[in-house]
Each structure stands twice: as structure tokens, then as C-alpha cells.
Amino acid sequence: MAWFSKLIHDDRVLLGYLAINTVACLWGIHVLLRKWRDEAEIKPAQPKTQYITQETEDALKLGTLDTLLGHYNYSIRETAAKIVCDRAVNDRETVDMLLWGITRPDYEERLKNLRALAIITDPRESPANRALRLGPGCAGADLRLTARKDSLERLHRWKAYAALVRCLELSLDPEQEVLDNEDWDEYPLRDMTEKLCLMFISQLLNCYDAEKLVKAKFVEKWLAKQNWGKTREERLRNFLQYLRCRANRITDIIVCIRGTRSGREALEAAGLLPPSTPTDSDPEDNIPLIERFNVLLPANIDVNNLREDDPARVLIRSLQAVQSVEEQRMRHRHREAMVLNDGSHPVNSDDIIQRAESPL
Template structure:
């Protein structure tokens, strides 16, 4: 009998053919997967390049639409995590890139109708931003301005300005999360305000001076305005010594019509320079004396507008 019949040879050939066919199909499938992944990356690159070109278009609608798409992608998932990681970094190169990107996302006019600020104003973002601002404290060394002011330090680094702009845009969206991240407890309480470094120190007058000298540092003044308009913000400002007590503030209001104190800036330099601020009188005497001063300033002015106001037009509450 022959070792292999005709049917046996046929089945053997079919088995061998099937084996190599399966291996070939598997190899081809792996190649298809690899090719698909490469095409996917290339497609992503094409999309990004297209969006970048559209963002530079002279057509306003195309430019605005492409910028919105880019901003949406920048505020999600791993892209956003990397952006915030670079923002908090002490390495100046990635930090600068992150500051430029976030400053663009929060201030570009084409994105004003989007909800970028609302969506990224959370604890994660504020923590990275406070870390960034805290890193800048170490760079307050060289003078960058000659402005004499009780609230604006002469040593503000250039990068800090962008960080302040970002904070100014995000803070109104979520003050509680910013406070939890340490905007006051980790950063502002350590900030080198000239009035806080002066002798005698006017650290507790920072909030008042921000209102009086706001034009010297508009962005920082706006940040303080937002914080001092929030109940928890007021508590922390007082806790960390940047805002006076209720009694001191009432006494300040009572004495607003008195002569102003003289604030001397850079007294250690030759000549120095002077500015005028509202007086900052601390409570003197008993509680009764303070109440008496307040009552003296409670008055009503009646005038028909046809002549200058005189003492006869002022009706003051009787003093017991």
C-alpha cells in the first residue's frame, strides 16, 4: 500500500496552505494597523497646521472659529494638564510658553464669547497659577520701573505681569477655589508691597491703599477689589494682616475729611518723593469717644442750589 493516498496528499497540501495563509493574513492585519496609526498622526498634524493657518486668516469669521477650536482643545485632558504643569515650573522656557498660551486664552477678543475662563477656573488651575506667582517672588531683585508708589514694587518681573492678567481674568469666576489654592495665604501675604516694607509698616493698609492708589497698579488693585468683595476673601485678608479690623476701618471712614497723612516713598534715597493718602488714624480714647466722633459727622445738607452752601444749610444731629 502506498504511504500516502491521493486524498492524503491533498489534505496535507491544504493544511500547509492554510497555515501559511493564516500567518500571512495576521501579518497583513498588523501592517494595516500600523499604517492606520501613522495616517492618524499625519491627519492630526494636517488638522493642526490647517487650524494654525486659519487662525492667521484675514477673514474675521474663519480666524475666530479656528481660535475657538484651538482653545477648546487646549483646555481638555492631557493638553491642559501639561499646560498647567509648565505654568508651575521653575524652568523659565516652559513657564514662558504656558504664560503666553494662558494669557492668550483668557484675553484674546476672538474668545470673549466662549466659556474658557469659566471652564478652567478651578482648583487645579489656581494652584498652578499661585505656584507660578510664588516662583516670581524670588525674582523681585532688579528694578524694572521707576514709579514711586506704596502698592507697586519697583522690582516686578516682566513675566509676573502676564500671570497677574491671567489671575485677573479667572478670579471673578471662582473666588472660593482661588482662596483654597492659597492666593492670599501662600502668595499675597508674602508679596513685597512697598507700604508693607516701609518703616513704620503700613501692611494693614494694603487694601485701603489699593483703593486710593489704584491707578499705579490697575490689575493688582482689581484683584484686591474682587477679593475684598467676597466674605471669605475679607476674612483671609484680615487673617493675614493685609486689611485692618472693623473698628479701624470705621475710624478711617470717620476721619476721611481730616488732613491727609504724608506717605514718603523711598525715604532711604536722597530726597525721596511724597504723595498724599487718606489719613490712617488708629482708635484713640474709649468706645464712647469713637461713637461721639461718628455722631459729629452725621449731618444733613439742605440747599436749593442757587447759592454756595454755608453753615446755615447744614443740619447736624444734636450731640448729647
């Protein structure tokens, strides 16, 4: 134990021991202080993410929504406005009431109902911003709104197309200038009711075909009544010039209408397009299928004397089967028709659109 007593009396060992104890005490105090600081710190409560379910939306009453629309918080107002718009666009009675409103003779009533339709069918912008943009000072604004297809689906029916055409008919300007200037586009200066109706029609044609619009007599009741000129030649020339030199909603609608057979016939009947000449058909199309392939068969062949497995007899039978199937398909095609009726009135001949027959 002599070495241990010498080690104890050595000053360097004592200094090292004291240094180690000091460092350990300081480190322990530091850990205790950090722990005390973390426990004493008051952390702000993290906001909890909350989602509004469909059941919660349906449970909100109209009085509650009216109160939320006047709330000081912008997010609450925005959410309440979206709920109101969704309810309105999914309520058929509300949409029908707005469609009835756009056919009224009073200009202010038509414009108010058109603005309401534009607000509930456009989800891209906030309802508040749309209300401001569709306000009294938006007469010169370019309303390029893009509505959802599911919202526009409520307008893709006969009553909606007829209401839009009627609104356009009421918005006709009896003092409109002749549309013969190829360097000037009059569309930005058109009436706001016309621009809103054309906006709806253009969006509907982007999602659906133009058959219902043609059936609603858009060409006869509005397009043909534009001031294209007095004589037939002047109207035809100005219309084709307008279609060639303009790029607005009207030309987009005309292109969609002209792409359908019924639409082109309506444009031709209104004198806006020249009569279409029948396309030259191949005379061989009217020859029966068997006669076309008679060059493959001998001239003096007798079918009754051929065997069942004879190649010539198999060829004739296959051609006869193909010809019968083709004739049956064409007969079915000539009988195809479309009935457009939403149940608001009895079905009559005006509700039936038959496929135009084409020569066999």
C-alpha cells in the same frame, strides 16, 4: 376704391410708410444685437459661500492642520489656527499639561505655557496676532485680553487656581522695593509671568467669585509676600495706600477678595487689613418673636381659656409658626458648607469651606 388709389399715389403716404419700416428694422436689429452681445459675454463665476461644519473640523487630522497652518492664504491659516485653539481649550489633558507647565521652576517653560494658555483662551484677536503680541518683545505691553466665559470655565477649578498661585509664588522678586510710593505704579514693570497670571485671575474673578482663589491661598502665598514693609503698622499703611492710589489688576483682585468673608479674614490674618469690629446688633433681635408682640396682648390673658377662633389665639399661633420656620432656616444656614475637590486627591478638611456662623 378710388380713395385707395389716390392714397397709394400720394408721396406723403409713401414717405411715412418707408419711415415706419426703417424705424422697425433698426429697432429689430438693435434687439438682435443686444441679445447676441449678452449671449457672447463671459461672466466671472461668483464665489460660492462655504461653511465649515463641526463634523468637518473634527475630521481634520493633526497633519492636515499642520499643513494648513503653513498655507500661503491668510484666511486658511486663520481658520486652521482657530480650529487648533478650540481643540486645545476643549481638551482637558492639554489644559492640565499647560497648568502643570506653569508650575515648573524653569522660567522659560513657565512663560511658554502661560503664553499658550493666553492664546487658546482669547478669541477676540487672531491667533497669529496674539502670538506676535505675546512674543519676546512684549515685556512692556499691556495685556488686556478678554477671554470668553466658556473658555475660562475650563480654568475655574481648584487645579487651575492652585497652579496660577504657584506660578506667582515662583515669580516673587526677593529684591523688590517697598511699595510705599503713592505717585508711581510699578505694575507695568512687573515680570511677564506675574502679569499673565494676574490677567487670568482678574478675568476669572470677573465671571466667578473669589472663594476658590482664597482657598488656593493667594493672599498668604503671594499678596502677603509683597514688600509692604517690615513692621505691621508699615505694612498696613502701605497696603491701604496702594489700594487707594492704584488702579491696576492687583487692586481689582484685592477688591474682589475683600468683598468675601473668607477673603477679608485672610487679609486680616496676613496683617494687610485692620481687624474688623463686630457691627452693633440690635438687642431686640435676640428677643423671641412672641415676646416682641406681647404688648398687643392683655397682661392677664390665659391662652387655655380662649376659643379656637379668638383673634388673640390666632395671633399667638401664627407667631409661633413664623418663629419655628425662622429657627429652622437659621439651623440649616449654619450647616451649609462647600466642598472644593476636582477628584485629583482624596477629600480632606482643607477641601471643605464652611459658612461662618452669625449670631441669631
